[in-house]
Amino acid sequence: MTTKCEDCPLRPLSQFLRFSAEELAFMERFKTGEMQVQPGTHLLTQGTRSPQLFTTLSGLGLRHKTLVDGSRQVISFVMPGDFLGLQAGVMGEMGHSVEAVTDMTLCVFNRADIWSLFKTLPERGYALAHLAAIEEQFLGDALATVGQRPAYDKIAWAMARYFHRAKAVGIAKGNTCPLPFRQQHLADALGLSLVHTNKVLGRLRKEGVLVWTDDVLTIRDMDRLEQIAALDDGPPPRPLI
Amino acid sequence: MTTKCEDCPLRPLSQFLRFSAEELAFMERFKTGEMQVQPGTHLLTQGTRSPQLFTTLSGLGLRHKTLVDGSRQVISFVMPGDFLGLQAGVMGEMGHSVEAVTDMTLCVFNRADIWSLFKTLPERGYALAHLAAIEEQFLGDALATVGQRPAYDKIAWAMARYFHRAKAVGIAKGNTCPLPFRQQHLADALGLSLVHTNKVLGRLRKEGVLVWTDDVLTIRDMDRLEQIAALDDGPPPRPLI
DNA sequence: CGCGAACTTGATGTAACTCAAGGCGAGTGG
DNA sequence: CCACTCGCCTTGAGTTACATCAAGTTCGCG
Numbered sequence A, B: 001m002t003t004k005c006e007d008c009p010l011r012p013l014s015q016f017l018r019f020s021a022e023e024l025a026f027m028e029r030f031k032t033g034e035m036q037v038q039p040g041t042h043l044l045t046q047g048t049r050s051p052q053l054f055t056t057l058s059g060l061g062l063r064h065k066t067l068v069d070g071s072r073q074v075i076s077f078v079m080p081g082d083f084l085g086l087q088a089g090v091m092g093e094m095g096h097s098v099e100a101v102t103d104m105t106l107c108v109f110n111r112a113d114i115w116s117l118f119k120t121l122p123e124r125g126y127a128l129a130h131l132a133a134i135e136e137q138f139l140g141d142a143l144a145t146v147g148q149r150p151a152y153d154k155i156a157w158a159m160a161r162y163f164h165r166a167k168a169v170g171i172a173k174g175n176t177c178p179l180p181f182r183q184q185h186l187a188d189a190l191g192l193s194l195v196h197t198n199k200v201l202g203r204l205r206k207e208g209v210l211v212w213t214d215d216v217l218t219i220r221d222m223d224r225l226e227q228i229a230a231l232d233d234g235p236p237p238r239p240l241i
Numbered sequence C: 001c002g003c004g005a006a007c008t009t010g011a012t013g014t015a016a017c018t019c020a021a022g023g024c025g026a027g028t029g030g
Numbered sequence D: 001c002c003a004c005t006c007g008c009c010t011t012g013a014g015t016t017a018c019a020t021c022a023a024g025t026t027c028g029c030g
Helices: A021-030 A086-091 A111-120 A122-148 A151-168 A183-190 A194-206 A222-229 B021-030 B086-091 B111-120 B122-148 B151-168 B183-190 B194-206 B222-229
Strands: A031-037 A042-044 A052-058 A061-066 A072-078 A097-100 A104-110 A176-178 A210-213 A216-219 B031-037 B042-044 B052-058 B061-066 B072-078 B097-100 B104-110 B176-178 B210-213 B216-219
Touching (some): A021 A031, A021 A111, A061 B122, A072 A122, A072 A183, A072 B122, A086 A122, A104 A111, A111 A122, A111 B122, A122 B072, A122 B122, A151 A176, A183 B122, A194 A210, B021 B031, B052 B111, B072 B122, B104 B111, B122 B151, B151 B176, B151 B183, B194 B210
Antiparallel strands (some): A210 A216, B176 B216, B210 B216
């Protein structure tokens, strides 16, 4: 039983741009099916061409990369609404892998159809570029955090980001949201060791900032968290000549 | 005196995809002018909307981000052929700044025209998405390097990447290329201190891997460099059922 | 000649790493 | 139902790859 785009539970969320009737009809045709996967499933693999692209309907996952020495870099956490496989779509090859962490439901598209998307409905092509730009911005922030900040700030930043995204896609309830990852995943995302990550999480817990237990994240002091997590300033003061 | 797209010195490079006559004509119209800037010029500023987008014709620059605590993250080095301002173009706001490091010549486009690009010539919209995907892949690699690898490997990786790109855009000569940045820039790109960066560069010099003096990078032992710089494996072995 | 920008080098400090061990809950099998 | 394993989290002790501090050198420039 597949979901019609018209009935997509994500579309009404304020986080997403509105669809025109025409776009809706187009996406309905573009979508070739729906897919259910279990935790641990590899959806896309780094260095390979995938014939399929996905949009996450529900569930959570991970984008990650394995290096020659065997270490892993988690690129980002995958949430409902995320488009998976842009690189495969336009370049042919993926630079990272994508893996399901919970049960996931995904819309499936054909890689080969992506060109027709640009051609027949430029609005959708533009939307794809928009998504790519958002991803680029996120990766810039992640790079800055991993490169420049101490462990305490890194973890606060990651948790704050995650929580806000969770809220935006409607999986948060009050000041809590599901966080079905392992501490090792977070460590791999931020370039920290598991042990150190654990200690810093303990500190944030003791300080009453946040608690992460049983796959649930609870924000105890949002103001404080935001303050620690803050990455860059707004626009600089305007010059006067 | 502006360069016609037809005469663009970059276009023939093997690194770039071919243009159709139609695309060429379109880009000629899309381009609103040419711009010359001096070292130190801020082309785009994080957190602002820019009415102009650019493609680098010649010269070198930096994408970077300034954090609340004043530290800087260099996102990437800007080379001829790089498109600047995608984020401003499709999202409105830049997540990082772009600054000229040498004299630069740039093609100038109007932000407002970007939508017409998708609409009237989808091939060009697709090209833009392609660029964005390449950037995303690069940022993933950078994140993995900064997050997981020791200083020695980071620097080797950065230098190898830089040299290959330089070669691809035709600014390398033999085993040398211009590298008009400061050690501080490299340090800020890799999340290292200036002092440590300096020491590791010294080590690579002593070991006969590479030399960076007077704004010129010389690769002394490419095989060794590649070996240190290697980031990830190719595609994994294929499973058999 | 004095000054600032960039590079270099040595000494000292520390944030985060590794190693090692133990606890706890869930599953499994005798 | 208990013994065992396994995955995950937690904590302490010792180590190290970096950072920071502090000079000193070189070079171009006003």
